[in-house]
Amino acid sequence: MELLLTNARWLDPDNLTIRDTCLRIRPSPDGGPKKELESDQFQDSETCLEFLDAPPAPDAEGSDRQPPVRVIDCGGKLVTRSFALGHHHLYSTFARGMPAPPRTPTNFPEILDLIWWRLDKRLDLPMIEASALATALLCAKRGVTFVIDHHASPFAVNGSLETIAKAFESVGLGHLLCYEMSCRDGEAVKEAGLEETQRYLASGRIGQVGLHASFTVDDDLLARAVALADRYGTGLHMHVAEDMADQNHCLHHYGKRVVQRLADAGALASPHTLLAHCVHLDEAERELLRDSPVYVAQASESNLNNNVGLGRYDDLGPRVILGTDGMHVDMLRSLKAAFIAGQSAESLGFQEAYARLRRTHELIREIGAPGDGANNLVILDYDSPTPLTPENMLGHFLFGLEAIHVHTVIAQGRLVVEDRRLVSRDESEILAFAHEQTQRLWERLR
The missing domain is CATH 2.30.40.10 (Urease, subunit C, domain 1)
Incomplete structure (x- = not known):
């Protein structure tokens, strides 16, 4: 109609x-x-x-x-025009009010280990479906009709991307998905991530090849991810230098900084690649990004929440977009946070802040993903x-x-x-399903 x-x-x-x-x-x-x-x-x-x-x-x-x-x-x-979310983790929808970690994290690696990795290891397909539906519901009611998501569920890898895609489509939203591969859960899970990514892309779906971060990705996985992205004409979606721990690990194990490692692996060649955070970069890394065609996703609220610092993006080229990193799905809120954070980090102006909000549409158009016209x-x-x-x-x-x-x-x-009110699906039904699956997840976290 x-x-x-x-x-x-x-x-x-x-x-x-x-x-x-x-x-x-x-x-x-x-x-x-x-x-x-x-x-x-x-x-x-x-x-x-x-x-x-x-x-x-x-x-x-x-x-x-x-x-x-x-x-x-x-x-x-x-x-x-409605809004697009440039970097998200939909499984974080179930983190609202979740059980406290066994002890209080004191640094960023502990935040990952005690909160986010503890959560994603306990996900199964019904939980993933419920979190995707709830995310789509929340997005729609905030004027967000397209989501670029970075998903992890190490012990429920198989079928996770298609489950998310169908959930988003049932609400009516567009998406650009990837599975967040890493070596942190062993070889079997690493191989499952590669298989899931290839299966999803080979099905004709348009997505990206997801990697967690340099400090959880060995050379074998990095090389295979780059090759997989090249094979399907897409790019990577990866966390970069969110915390200095990422840089320190890279310097210790590879004798180079993170962006240089990615450049040497051919990971900066595609305009379909999206690097999230990019908080702790030196001038040489900034030049590498500036001279590459890749996009960078800013997520200031998440950076502040994790106490990792604020990134400076004004000299990284005209491809900086806004994401939320799973904090929420409200892009107008993300715009305001980026602007306020940018006052101290880079003297961000009105025009460039708004351009970052809208630039996500350019990445979606560049990669050819449907649903953002x-x-x-x-x-x-x-x-x-x-x-x-x-x-x-x-x-x-x-x-x-x-x-x-x-x-x-x-x-x-x-x-x-x-x-x-959501009219494309039964809002109360989605929320009831989400509550049911949240309780199952939280029981596993206790």
Whole structure:
């Protein structure tokens, strides 16, 4: 069914101009990987009415049947492109209120060992499905219609990526997935990660080749991951220098810093590669990244939460995007956090902060993943006490707009959230399933 948005205030995501108009939204064809760029604007409501009353155009078979159209009166609300989450860990959805670790971590390696690795080792496929559904629900209600996820479940590897993909698609969201491979759980789990990644990519799915971080990835796994990415025309998705422990391990074991190790392995050659964090880099590493085509994901709130420091991204080239690292799924919140953190780390300006929010779309388009076309929109119920103009719209994004203003969300041309409620799936059913699987997970953590 086509959608017709009347009485809309279209906020152009590129130049932030605002105009009163109507939008005709066509759904993406099922299984059509690159055909979702379907959104036509109309100059005024009179033109919209003419469209509704106009004789139907013949379809491919010569039929004069008019496709069904649903009219949504936006009532003067803002309509703009929805958001994409550039780096996430969906299994962290079940960390809210989880049992405390056996002792309080005192550094970043202990945070991984006592919290996150303790959690991901206990996941099974029902838990993964429930966390993916809950993540998709939370994303949709915050105007996020595409997620780049970095998944780990060392003892439930087989089928994990397809489970996540189907869960996201059942809600209506696009995705770019990978399995986070490492050597931390032994050779069998390492091989399972390679097999899962190859199986997923060989099925025709578009994804990335996931690695945890240099200090948990040996030379054999790194080389095989690069070769696998090359074979399927994709890139890596990997944590880089999140903490100095990563650099110290690399210097001790390989006699070089992390980014140099990746460069020597051919891991910086693809524009489909995404490196998360990149907090602790020296000038030589910064130059290597700047001269490469790879993307870098900033996750300031996670860095602050883990006390690993704040990255400086202003000289890494024009390919820095925003992620949450599993802290939450709210990209407007992530934008504000990146901006505030950037004041001390790099004197980040309004324009570049907003560009990082939107640059994730460029990576998705570069890699050719479906589900992030022009028919992904968010209707914002933003009753500002101050005027909205192209000149001050960046200020509204940074200091005014929040997830609470997300009213309706259209993903791939279909309604997924209407009047702040999920409509593509039964919201209460997803939450009940999530609660059930959370309890199972938490019992394993006690």
